[in-house]
Amino acid sequence: MSNHRRLCSAAVVCIVLAACSPSPAGSVDSSASGSAAPSVSPTASESTASTPEPLESVVPTPLPTPVVPTDALLPNLVMEPLAEWRVEFRNDRRLLRVTTIFSNYGVGPMELIGSRADTNQPTMSMTQIVALPGGGTVQVPTPVRAEYAGDGHDHWHSQRVVTMELTPVLDPGTSRFGSKLDFCFFDNMRTNAAIRGSPSSGFYRFAWCGEPDDLTVRMGLSLGWGDRYQWSFEYQWVDITGLAGGTYTLTATVDQPNDFLETNDTDNCTISRIQIPAAGAGQIIVVEDNQVPCST
Numbered sequence: 001m002s003n004h005r006r007l008c009s010a011a012v013v014c015i016v017l018a019a020c021s022p023s024p025a026g027s028v029d030s031s032a033s034g035s036a037a038p039s040v041s042p043t044a045s046e047s048t049a050s051t052p053e054p055l056e057s058v059v060p061t062p063l064p065t066p067v068v069p070t071d072a073l074l075p076n077l078v079m080e081p082l083a084e085w086r087v088e089f090r091n092d093r094r095l096l097r098v099t100t101i102f103s104n105y106g107v108g109p110m111e112l113i114g115s116r117a118d119t120n121q122p123t124m125s126m127t128q129i130v131a132l133p134g135g136g137t138v139q140v141p142t143p144v145r146a147e148y149a150g151d152g153h154d155h156w157h158s159q160r161v162v163t164m165e166l167t168p169v170l171d172p173g174t175s176r177f178g179s180k181l182d183f184c185f186f187d188n189m190r191t192n193a194a195i196r197g198s199p200s201s202g203f204y205r206f207a208w209c210g211e212p213d214d215l216t217v218r219m220g221l222s223l224g225w226g227d228r229y230q231w232s233f234e235y236q237w238v239d240i241t242g243l244a245g246g247t248y249t250l251t252a253t254v255d256q257p258n259d260f261l262e263t264n265d266t267d268n269c270t271i272s273r274i275q276i277p278a279a280g281a282g283q284i285i286v287v288e289d290n291q292v293p294c295s296t
Contacts, residue, residue: 066138068261073108073131075221076263077254079162079270079291080191084231085284087240087277094279095237100162102254103191103226106263111204111220112158113139114146119213123147126158128260129220144259148212149182155209156217157182162229163256166238169247169273176243178252180235184209184219185227198224245278247287253294269294 080101088095104110108131114124126144129137146156164178186209187202203222210217221227229236238250251271258265271292275285 066140068130068138068140069132071133072138072261073133074106074261074263075104075108075110075223076106076267077110077221077260078103078105078267079252079254080226081270081289081291082250082252082272085274085286086231087284088237092241093239094241094243096166096240096250096276096284097231097237098164098250098252099229099231100164100236100252101189101191101226101228102162102185102221104221104223105192105195105267106223107197109203109220109222110260112142112144112218112260114156114158114210114217114219116215118215124156124217130261140261142259143257146217147182148210155184155206155211156214157184157209158219160257160259161185161254163253164238165251165253166240167249167251169249176238176240178236178238180229180233180237183227183229184217185221186219187222187225187227189226189228190224191226192224195224198222240276242279243276245276245281247273247275249273251292256294266293267291 080103082098082100084097084099086097088097109129111129112126113129114126116124124146126142126146128140128142130140131137144159146158149155149157159182161181161183162178163181165175166177167175184206186204186206188206190198190200190202192198193200199222202225204218204220204225208218249271251269253269255262255265255268262268269292270290272289273287275287277283
């Protein structure tokens with residue numbers, strides 16, 4: 001949902017937490033999202049007003065629908081061009097694999113806190129933490145849930161984060177969809193050091209994705225940082241078994257349901273036009289890469 005549709009949607013008191021105190025950025029744990037090292041720019045300015053608080057101090061509490069000020073420091077989720085294309089054969093299936101990266105190019109961090117009352121609840125509710133100028137935050141409930149993954153990743157995942165849709169150019173009425181939808185995202189690749197307020201070191205960490213018995217988890221992206229999800233990771237594919245060779249478009253979208261507040265919902269997509277070879281022959285040929293407007 002766009003910022004204009006959701007800002008100041010209810011005339012109730014805005015719940016603002018205590019002002020954020022700057023926290024030292026820790027080292028980046030890349031064990032879950034590939035080995036690409038972030039490119040660090042020594043000239044990037046450090047963010048102070050929107051620096052997140054330590055995990056233990058941001059446990060969300062039940063909230064009424066908040067009023068979000070028009071000057072709130074919202075994130076902007078952007079899908080980067082797709083990369084590292086592969087075709088893999090596994091258990092008699094033919095899989096199209098690709099690396100995805102989505103980034104935060106907004107004016108404030110993208111942060112979610114998950115919580116549940118006890119371990120008998122299989123999922124967590126997810127709350128977006130929106131930073132305010134000069135310090136403080138607003139907690140914004142979302143329709144998203146988090147669940148503990150049983151797919152070999154062994155941490156909590158926020159649902160409905162990234163979608164992939166493969167469509168034949170000559171038959172746009174038929175599509176196949178990616179298997180990986182749910183993510184625990186964190187700072188594992190610096191994608192745009194030129195963004196004002198981008199920290200030189202990542203803040204959000206893989207360790208915060210949690211253990212099975214945790215009651216709270218945290219995930220997020222700092223300004224100018226992205227989450228890289230490598231082509232070789234489990235479920236990072238579109239099943240193309242039986243698919244004829246030809247020209248296709250693969251569209252990857254972050255936050256397709258518009259579950260999160262952002263400065264811009266129209267830049268959440270990237271599209272690649274590719275040539276897929278006939279079964280068992282050749283490699284993927286990328287014809288064109290574009291960032292495209294998304295439906296809002």
